[in-house]
Amino acid sequence: MIASGTDLLPRMRKRQIAPSVLLDISSFTEDLRYIRQTDGVVRLGALTTVTDLLESPVFHANLSIIREAAELFGAPQVRNVATVGGNVCSAASSEDLIPVFMALDASVKLISAKGERALPLKDFIVGKRETALGPSEILSEVSFAAPGGHSWTAYEKLGRRNMLIISIVNEALSLTLEDDLRTIGSARFALNRVSGRIPALAVRTNEFLGGRKLSEETIGQAQKVLASELSLTSDFRGSGSYRTEIAQAFLKRLLQRCSRMLGGAS
Amino acid sequence: MTKRVITLNVNGTEHPVQVDAPDRLIDVLRDQLGTKSVKEGCSTGDCGICAVLVDGRLVNSCLMLAAQCDGRRVLTLEGLLNDPSMKRLQGTFMANNAAQCGFCTPAMLMASWDLARHSSDPSPEEIKVAISGILCRCTGYYQIIDSVREGCRGGER
Numbered sequence: 001m002i003a004s005g006t007d008l009l010p011r012m013r014k015r016q017i018a019p020s021v022l023l024d025i026s027s028f029t030e031d032l033r034y035i036r037q038t039d040g041v042v043r044l045g046a047l048t049t050v051t052d053l054l055e056s057p058v059f060h061a062n063l064s065i066i067r068e069a070a071e072l073f074g075a076p077q078v079r080n081v082a083t084v085g086g087n088v089c090s091a092a093s094s095e096d097l098i099p100v101f102m103a104l105d106a107s108v109k110l111i112s113a114k115g116e117r118a119l120p121l122k123d124f125i126v127g128k129r130e131t132a133l134g135p136s137e138i139l140s141e142v143s144f145a146a147p148g149g150h151s152w153t154a155y156e157k158l159g160r161r162n163m164l165i166i167s168i169v170n171e172a173l174s175l176t177l178e179d180d181l182r183t184i185g186s187a188r189f190a191l192n193r194v195s196g197r198i199p200a201l202a203v204r205t206n207e208f209l210g211g212r213k214l215s216e217e218t219i220g221q222a223q224k225v226l227a228s229e230l231s232l233t234s235d236f237r238g239s240g241s242y243r244t245e246i247a248q249a250f251l252k253r254l255l256q257r258c259s260r261m262l263g264g265a266s
Numbered sequence: 267m268t269k270r271v272i273t274l275n276v277n278g279t280e281h282p283v284q285v286d287a288p289d290r291l292i293d294v295l296r297d298q299l300g301t302k303s304v305k306e307g308c309s310t311g312d313c314g315i316c317a318v319l320v321d322g323r324l325v326n327s328c329l330m331l332a333a334q335c336d337g338r339r340v341l342t343l344e345g346l347l348n349d350p351s352m353k354r355l356q357g358t359f360m361a362n363n364a365a366q367c368g369f370c371t372p373a374m375l376m377a378s379w380d381l382a383r384h385s386s387d388p389s390p391e392e393i394k395v396a397i398s399g400i401l402c403r404c405t406g407y408y409q410i411i412d413s414v415r416e417g418c419r420g421g422e423r
Contacts, residue, residue: 006329010310012288022287026334051323075399076377077314080323081330 001025001138003047003086006078007095025138032085032140043143046085050097054079063146065153065172069100072157085139088121091131091199093192094166098125098199100155102190103172106144112137128197150177150185152258156250167192168238169246173254177214181262184209184218189254191247195231204229205251214262219255223248272336276301277345285332292316292327295342303343303372307401314400317373318342324380326399343372351382355417364413366404373400378414388418 002008002024011017025032025047032047035056042058050073053059059066073079073096087097088108098121106121110133121142124132133139147153157170170192176185187209194200208225212218226248232240274281276299283298295301295318307313309328316327319341346352355378358364365371374397381388381396388396393414394407402410 002331002334004329005331005334006311006326009290009329009331013309022331024331024334074311075314076396077317077324077326077399078311078329081325 001089003083003089004049004081005086006074006082007086007090007092037146040146040148041143042146043141044084045141046083046139048084050074050079050082050084050087051076053084062148062151062153065100065103065155065174068155069096069157069170069172072096072155084142088124088142089131089133089139091125091127091129093128093197093199095199096157096167096170096192099170099172099190099192101142101144102199102201103153103174103188104144104147105174105188106142108139109141109143110134110137111140116140122201125199147174147176150179150181150262151175152177152261154254154257156253158246158250166237169193169243169250171247171250171254173251173258175209175255175258177262182213184212184214186210189251191230193232193243194229196233202226202229214255214259219252222255223251226251270333272333274299274332274335275337275339277340277342283332287331287333289332290328291318291320291325291330291332291335291340294332295327295340301342301344305369305372307369312401313370314377315370315373317376317400319376319380324377324399341376343375346375346379349379351417351420352379354420355379355382355413358413358417358420359410362409362413362416364405364409370400370402374402374410378417381414382418386418388415390415 002022003026029047032045034045035048035058036043037058050070053066053070087095101121107118108121108124109116109118126132153174155172158168172190174188178185187206189206190201192199194202205222205226209222227244230244232243234240269284269286271282271284274283281299283294292304292306295304304318304327305315307315311326311329317324318327321338355375377397377400390411393411
């Protein structure tokens, strides 16, 4: 199955995969390319491009995370074609949008001739480049509830340079504070790699953060929890221990940014 | 995989071309249609040297199958040789020594021309974003950024 092919073509060329049949869905834009927001739920058609995300008026305030990630995604030529659905279905640590959608607790809609089903994104990604997509299904939509009041989202990405680069580490955070604007109600923090090369939520870190005061002390402790739950591998882009240090630094940066934003608003 | 015939509109002319499913747009542009301004660098979408416009959007032609462009409009540097905006950009690139080996220049010009369509006075930051997908390994980027700025300012389109 090919959407734009920005991920598939290099892999075919390196002979990492050799499909006997290619099913091209890139022309189904009438049905699968849309950004809709109704009743607090944002729905993105699978063929929505990253440029579409950048040009949409939907992603400001609580949803600025989408804009941040889109701005750092590839380069204009890649953003112009790379799709939301393709990014999610490629299910690799290099797919920048997956941690973002996970932090937003997104669901995916899978359709086939027999009907449709919805799955939480965290259950859709089952391994490195493995998804729960059935052989006769296509992913048609990614959707998530727009974060409510006292909520804040943010994204950090590290590559070897700023543009046109595959992430060494990228992290997304969606945080909701209690009414006192000091206590963390819930945290959804996701990374491009938690174990091996699979993007996922940092479950233990999120559990640790829930109910605690958003303070320097909490941030320091959360960094330790994060390090204990990561088991990162090394590759030519960076070593496992380097990735862990950056992941911790980004967690601190995200929480401090949140603290400043929400503190300033109170 | 079996060959099929598709129609590519390249620089305003319709070309029926026979393609295999894995043939990329760059393969057809260079090998069948002879538009050699389209260069192949990395083949993985990292260098941007193969950039062309498809239906008015800048894309890497190494990351797109030719079959996906059936019936679509492709624009390469060859199609813009008499275009006033492109001529201006070529002039400012030459005046500023913005090309050394020249391998990235066609893609730089395509990205710059695309920017000039939308902005007659882009900021250095906008220019950097516009050319961020294209690597130059010779001149450094400042001459290129200056050239794009002057070329875009050269008049309205």
